[in-house]
Amino acid sequence: MKKTLLALALVGFGCSALAQTSVKIGHAGPLTGPISHIGKDGENGARLAIDDANAKGITIGGRKVQFELVGEDDQADPRVATTVAQRLADTGVKGVVGHVTSGASIPASRIYEQAGIPMVTPSSTNPKLTQQGYEVTFRVIANDLQQGAAMARHAAQSLQIGKVAIIDDRTAYGQGLADAFADSLKQHGVQVVGREFTTDKATDFTAILTKIKGRQPDAVFFGGMDAQAAPMLRQMRQLGIGGRFLGGDGVCTSEMIKLAGEAMSAETYCTQAGIPMAKMPGGAQFNERFKERFKTDVQLYAPYSYDATMALIEAMKTASSAEPEKYLPALRKLDMQGITGTIAFDRNGDIRDGGVTMYRFSDGKWEALN
């Protein structure tokens, strides 16, 4: 019986090896809903990478390979994400670029782990994704811990802030970001004079802000989204709290500028995981080619999506195999020059030296510092 199974397995393996001229790579992100433009952007980035690889004519293990992109819509919804992940696994993709949002990536990662399919997310920044002890999770963008650390460094060194109050919205994202910020502040000797909490549905923050006011901080850091940050900043100014307002990428939006109105000032700072396209090694050229191919501007993470796709292909090349179990070690040890910078992963699958950009409000928009 055992022998028959082994024989069958060998036959199966032999067949797939012979037939493998086409390799499927999945992409999953929101293609419908409020952030569908971000999902499409990511898919386009991956598509460009696939086109480039096919145009170059890549050989893996001595045979020519045609790559094929399988795009799926996860609606940025955790439940849909797992369904989509299962579908991709059943389709037989050899690697996945995505998902786009942390809320989708984390539940989907369990499915990929079970199926043994590597996933490289271009944009999910929640640290939890790569802390689950999974073998298959990778990310090519800085996570929230790195974002919090960058903001702490900036606050301590460039802004010379001595006392900070921290507020978060108790979501996985907000809390993670605020904790990371608070931890790094300690190393820089900055004093945390207040740690307050709100929810992601609140609009009135006067009570916690008044409490913070009594501690006289030089800056207030908020871990959360723009819809709370904007009224919070307004109420800060209404209560006569001066000083700086700091936030993460949830605050780094044009929505924030619109909603906070006249409360926005040069005292407002935020961080964004990743670096602006102009500062990427291959940014300008990528932008041009992207526009020519898709007749639309790069929205946000397309370059990261491109690099995530290329990372998978490069690892397959190095390992001379498109089979996940064969190329996974190569992906782990990858060291490749991408559009966004050097792509190399640490023990957890997080990118080493992921770039984080500081922004400051100036002239009606967020302006990149450094």
Place this chain on the structure above:
Amino acid sequence: MEIFLQQLVNGLVVGSVYALVALGYTMVYGILGLINFAHGDLVMVGAMVALQTMLFLMGAAPGMSPLTMLTLSLAVAIPVCMMLGYTMERLAYRRLRNAPRLAPLITAIGMSFLLQTIAMILWGRNYHTFPQLVSTAPLQPVAGVFVTPIQVTIVVGSALIMAALIVLVTKTRLGRAMRATAENHRVAALMGVDTNLIIALTFVIGAALAAVAGVMYASNYGIAHYGMGFMPGLKAFTAAVLGGIGNLGGAMLGGIVLGLVESFGAGYIEHMTFGLLNSSYQDIFAFIILGLVLIFRPTGLLGERVSDRA
């Protein structure tokens, strides 16, 4: 001390809005024994309609003074909410007046979803900037307390409206008819009170209050969104229960007390529990107070008058 006074002001402002919204819950409950869960969403509709009117006026008559614009937008938002309140009563609740109590309750929750979804379709999922026509720049601080003109407007405005409502209910013929209907609508009908009209009017008055509260709320925070009515609605419902649901004075007291408890809770919970609890327990603190009040006074702070209903 100045922190204490500032928290007092914060609590009063938030509490005034709660009180205004709580009145709508309590009036309907007093007269029908129905908890109209869609009431919070009328707050949202009021704000959204006012926003739409303001945007239209800004385009049509750019030089208009803020006060005129505010008055005009209220003049549109209030009737729209009143009509909506009437429609809800006429189409949904009146048919269920003699049904088991669970049916109108579930219908009210359905109404709430319906209003939110329609608003989402009409105005999208995005947050909107609400024009702050009453200044939100802080006045000269007194004793270190910062107060903005809009906050003064909210507290004074709510107090005036609540006073007017008390007069309406206790001193006018309409008020007497409302009280009679609340006490026993069959007997009231036998005495020649058009109870259908009175019940509809109760909904309409509550909706008007919700519209005003919505405009105040949005003006204070400068933000409007299709889901913005949910939280104040929930809090106002709590305030109505705290004060004694069905009782007008109770709703006002409950609103103010809840606002103050929230504000002082967030401000002092850490001191009071020696650092054990922090401001993430702000809402829990408010509900502990509610629980305690209901244990010792099951009909709420001022609820004895409607003890047979609760």
